[in-house]
Amino acid sequence: MAGNAAFNPTKFNPKNRVVIWFDRQLPILSLIYSSVGPGFPAPKNLNYWWNFGSLAGFVLVVQMATGIVLAMHYTPDAALAFSSVEHIMRDVNYGWLLRYLHSNGASMFFIVVYIHIFRGLYYGSYKAPREVLWILGLVIYLLMMATGFMGYVLPWGQMSFWGATVITNLFSAIPLVGDSIVTWLWGGFAIDNPTLTRFYSLHYLLPFIIAAVVILHIWALHIPGSNNPLGIDVKGPQDQVAFHPYYTAKDLFGIGVFAIFFAYWVFYYPNGMGEADNYIPANPMVTPAHIVPEWYYLPFYAILRAIPDKLGGVITMFASILILFVLPWLDTSKVRSAKFRPIYRQFFWILVIDCFILGYVGANPPEGMFIIISRLATAYYFLHFLVILPLVGLVEKPRPLPESISKAVLEAETAKTAQA
Amino acid sequence: MKKTFLTFGVAVALMLAGGAVLAAEGGHIEKQQWAHRGFTGQFDKAQLRRGFQIYREICSGCHSLKYIAFRNLLDIGYSEAEAKAIAADYEVEDGPDDEGEMFTRPARLSDYIPGPFANDQAARASNNGALPPDLSLIVKARSSAHGLKAWLLSLLDPDRMGEDYVFALLTSYEDEPPEGVKLGDGMNYNPIFPGGQIAMAPPLYEEAVDYDDGTKATLDQEAKDVVSFLTWTAEPKLDARKRLGFKTMIYLIILTGLLYAAYRRVRRKVKGH
Amino acid sequence: MATVEADKEHEGATRRDFIYVAAGAVGAVGVVAVAWPLIDQMNPSADVLALSSTEVDLSPIEEGQRIVVKWRGKPVFIDYRTPQEIAAARAVPLSELPDPATDEERVQKPQWLIMIGVCTHLGCIPKGNKPSDARGDYGGWFCPCHGSHYDTAGRIRKGPAPKNLVLPDYKFLDDHLIKIG
Numbered sequence: 125m126a127g128n129a130a131f132n133p134t135k136f137n138p139k140n141r142v143v144i145w146f147d148r149q150l151p152i153l154s155l156i157y158s159s160v161g162p163g164f165p166a167p168k169n170l171n172y173w174w175n176f177g178s179l180a181g182f183v184l185v186v187q188m189a190t191g192i193v194l195a196m197h198y199t200p201d202a203a204l205a206f207s208s209v210e211h212i213m214r215d216v217n218y219g220w221l222l223r224y225l226h227s228n229g230a231s232m233f234f235i236v237v238y239i240h241i242f243r244g245l246y247y248g249s250y251k252a253p254r255e256v257l258w259i260l261g262l263v264i265y266l267l268m269m270a271t272g273f274m275g276y277v278l279p280w281g282q283m284s285f286w287g288a289t290v291i292t293n294l295f296s297a298i299p300l301v302g303d304s305i306v307t308w309l310w311g312g313f314a315i316d317n318p319t320l321t322r323f324y325s326l327h328y329l330l331p332f333i334i335a336a337v338v339i340l341h342i343w344a345l346h347i348p349g350s351n352n353p354l355g356i357d358v359k360g361p362q363d364q365v366a367f368h369p370y371y372t373a374k375d376l377f378g379i380g381v382f383a384i385f386f387a388y389w390v391f392y393y394p395n396g397m398g399e400a401d402n403y404i405p406a407n408p409m410v411t412p413a414h415i416v417p418e419w420y421y422l423p424f425y426a427i428l429r430a431i432p433d434k435l436g437g438v439i440t441m442f443a444s445i446l447i448l449f450v451l452p453w454l455d456t457s458k459v460r461s462a463k464f465r466p467i468y469r470q471f472f473w474i475l476v477i478d479c480f481i482l483g484y485v486g487a488n489p490p491e492g493m494f495i496i497i498s499r500l501a502t503a504y505y506f507l508h509f510l511v512i513l514p515l516v517g518l519v520e521k522p523r524p525l526p527e528s529i530s531k532a533v534l535e536a537e538t539a540k541t542a543q544a
Numbered sequence: 545m546k547k548t549f550l551t552f553g554v555a556v557a558l559m560l561a562g563g564a565v566l567a568a569e570g571g572h573i574e575k576q577q578w579a580h581r582g583f584t585g586q587f588d589k590a591q592l593r594r595g596f597q598i599y600r601e602i603c604s605g606c607h608s609l610k611y612i613a614f615r616n617l618l619d620i621g622y623s624e625a626e627a628k629a630i631a632a633d634y635e636v637e638d639g640p641d642d643e644g645e646m647f648t649r650p651a652r653l654s655d656y657i658p659g660p661f662a663n664d665q666a667a668r669a670s671n672n673g674a675l676p677p678d679l680s681l682i683v684k685a686r687s688s689a690h691g692l693k694a695w696l697l698s699l700l701d702p703d704r705m706g707e708d709y710v711f712a713l714l715t716s717y718e719d720e721p722p723e724g725v726k727l728g729d730g731m732n733y734n735p736i737f738p739g740g741q742i743a744m745a746p747p748l749y750e751e752a753v754d755y756d757d758g759t760k761a762t763l764d765q766e767a768k769d770v771v772s773f774l775t776w777t778a779e780p781k782l783d784a785r786k787r788l789g790f791k792t793m794i795y796l797i798i799l800t801g802l803l804y805a806a807y808r809r810v811r812r813k814v815k816g817h
Numbered sequence: 818m819a820t821v822e823a824d825k826e827h828e829g830a831t832r833r834d835f836i837y838v839a840a841g842a843v844g845a846v847g848v849v850a851v852a853w854p855l856i857d858q859m860n861p862s863a864d865v866l867a868l869s870s871t872e873v874d875l876s877p878i879e880e881g882q883r884i885v886v887k888w889r890g891k892p893v894f895i896d897y898r899t900p901q902e903i904a905a906a907r908a909v910p911l912s913e914l915p916d917p918a919t920d921e922e923r924v925q926k927p928q929w930l931i932m933i934g935v936c937t938h939l940g941c942i943p944k945g946n947k948p949s950d951a952r953g954d955y956g957g958w959f960c961p962c963h964g965s966h967y968d969t970a971g972r973i974r975k976g977p978a979p980k981n982l983v984l985p986d987y988k989f990l991d992d993h994l995i996k997i998g
Binding site for chain 3: 214217218222376
């Protein structure tokens with residue numbers, strides 16, 4: 125903590141003549157200075173849950189860099205795709221490393237983003253005046269899901285093919301136009317080469333769209349500035365520190381810790397989050413015993429299968445994401461941070477457990493007890509957002525909020541030194 | 545932080561309990577010792593060469609190995625001359641020549657190991673309609689354990705591929721199916737194979753090969769050797785991956801330590817004491 | 818309190834802290850280590866390198882016959898030269914050559930002329946290997962694209978090409994087996 129620190133905003137004041145000349149014409153350097161540099165104020169009490177935004181940005185860069193070089197060796201043709209990936213793994217210099225970085229990077233991206241989202245849920249980061257920021261984040265999440273889905277098809281393994289078949293078939297549930305939409309998506313009468321080539325094109329494109337929305341996301345963040353663990357507004361410079369060097373140093377450290385975690389998967393368990401069946405080339409004549417999507421889609425897969433009606437399942441699955449768009453208006457509490465919301469806090473953790481349960485159910489065949497559990501867990505998910513959140517906000521008696529961030533930080537520090 | 549771990553623990557406990565009650569997990573596959581397993585495991589190249597001998601003398605009658613080129617054999621300890629000689633024993637198709645005809649010639653290092661059949665249909669015709677799969681990736685295309693509990697435990701002993709499964713399959717054939725199970729035409733009983741009935745007859749037996757390096761060819765030894773070989777064909781970069789992983793981890797731990805120290809320094813300066 | 822901190826920070830800013838330099842230096846090493854695979858992946862892959870050399874059996878070639886083999890995606894001319902062709906090549910004074918080179922420099926065994934069959938002007942493949950082909954004015958090869966004439970040692974004699982036909986790296990593994998590349 126930085127009890128006595130205060131933010132004295134400095135302005136970009138270059139001494140170098142070249143820098144002055146350049147920045148006058150294209151003020152990108154002063155923009156960097158004032159948005160992530162010594163010129164940008166941030167709350168002084170952010171904890172490590174605030175590292176996950178920069179981690180997500182880091183993983184996006186890793187995915188784009190590894191993706192672009194992998195694209196130099198991959199062949200987007202149904203007859204050649206699987207072999208081209210094996211060519212990368214066996215013959216391309218460091219191909220195995222680039223491939224494992226990219227496949228595990230996708231999992232890392234979702235781990236980081238899920239933690240980032242749940243941080244937002246816990247600390248009320250979605251509440252006014254950050255609703256648009258929250259919505260932009262959800263747009264990024266949807267784009268990530270599309271990108272990941274299409275990327276997984278590219279190796280053209282059994283799971284690539286059959287996962288794509290199942291998910292694209294969902295759209296046939298749409299009344300009247302469903303079948304035409306599916307044929308349009310496929311470019312044919314089943315998943316085949318035309319589907320592969322268009323998925324390749326879009327998989328290459330979407331990350332650039334994601335990057336653009338990320339810029340909007342950061343811009344929208346910088347208007348009100350970051351939320352903080354106490355959920356109370358910044359009252360003045362005594363509540364803040366300069367983003368650089370304080371949070372740049374902390375973010376770099378966070379990236380270091382994350383890199384160790386990432387390296388464990390890439391070097392020691394590169395197929396640990398994958399499916400063995402995807403090392404079997406796609407065979408339209410043979411369906412795998414269990415079709416499972418990648419782990420980051422499992423909760424939605426569970427919701428989809430929980431509803432016995434095909435169209436109902438599709439609608440419920442999309443609804444489970446779309447409901448998040450209106451979360452800022454469903455939660456009636458005026459208090460942001462769960463730190464001061466004793467009832468909401470319990471329900472937050474129950475929601476987390478519910479999501480794990482949904483994920484677990486999604487990985488299992490829809491038989492026996494799994495069906496009942498998936499329905500209960502799905503019902504509870506919607507209950508949380510549609511019933512519990514609005515009610516809790518009205519009924520809950522929040523704990524008294526601190527007067528200011530700096531006061532709270534100072535109190536915490538004196539308490540700590542008193543203990544020591 | 546505490547709450548986070550607590551919740552995570554509760555979620556996992558629920559799923560494990562659920563798994564134990566609900567999931568019908570298949571036959572338990574025993575864990576074997578493998579030279580390539582573990583954080584610092586590396587292939588035993590002499591073992592890989594024995595495994596290649598088994599592939600050549602037994603498996604290649606029905607199974608192709610399409611992703612392995614003769615030049616790859618240099619990576620398991622054959623000399624260039626030895627690998628060239630092995631290649632020259634095989635005929636591969638080339639052409640068309642100047643007359644427009646296809647022809648065959650002895651294989652070179654740059655050629656891939658030719659499979660036993662011209663295409664899938666020929667393979668099926670020779671095997672009672674069953675298709676012997678290509679073996680290059682078989683060890684990664686199978687898993688040795690299922691369920692959440694096994695996966696969580698695997699985090700401490702990671703990267704277990706299908707080695708144990710394929711080993712169990714090769715060594716678990718039974719002469720007679722159990723009471724009440726009727727074997728299909730031409731099928732063999734193997735409790736490890738999903739469904740229990742497999743078209744492949746037991747391929748390995750004691751002294752099935754005469755090892756070039758003099759090792760005693762017990763059934764277990766043969767199965768170990770060929771599965772190690774097939775793990776290499778599926779993951780030829782395993783050795784390099786683990787070696788680079790070790791260096792990378794050391795580097796990252798040092799770097800993260802320095803970054804932490806730098807962060808603490810920044811904090812002290814900003815704090816002002 | 819604030820001014821004391823400001824002064825301290827000012828002092829610190831001009832004296833780079835060792836820990837920042839250390840972390841930065843170690844980090845820079847990492848950046849290079851990460852950059853290398855991203856760059857090296859564009860270098861020829863193992864399967865391409867495997868085809869980077871090719872062995873050619875010379876025994877089926879008859880005296881006076883010229884064949885073409887493919888090596889690294891390019892044609893290689895192999896000429897089993899007649900004694901007349903060898904003599905003609907050796908009789909040429911260096912002063913007549915736009916790109917002077919003796920015949921002896923261009924062959925390892927006089928009867929075997931091995932060259933990359935790509936015109937040094939703008940990259941077409943010269944004619945002269947088939948008996949029915951035009952061979953140009955010097956008995957060697959003739960490039961139809963812009964009229965370059967090569968002699969029986971593959972040297973440029975007339976026309977826009979600036980250099981003699983390029984010689985690949987090759988060696989004789991035995992009397993009738995060469996390895997190119």
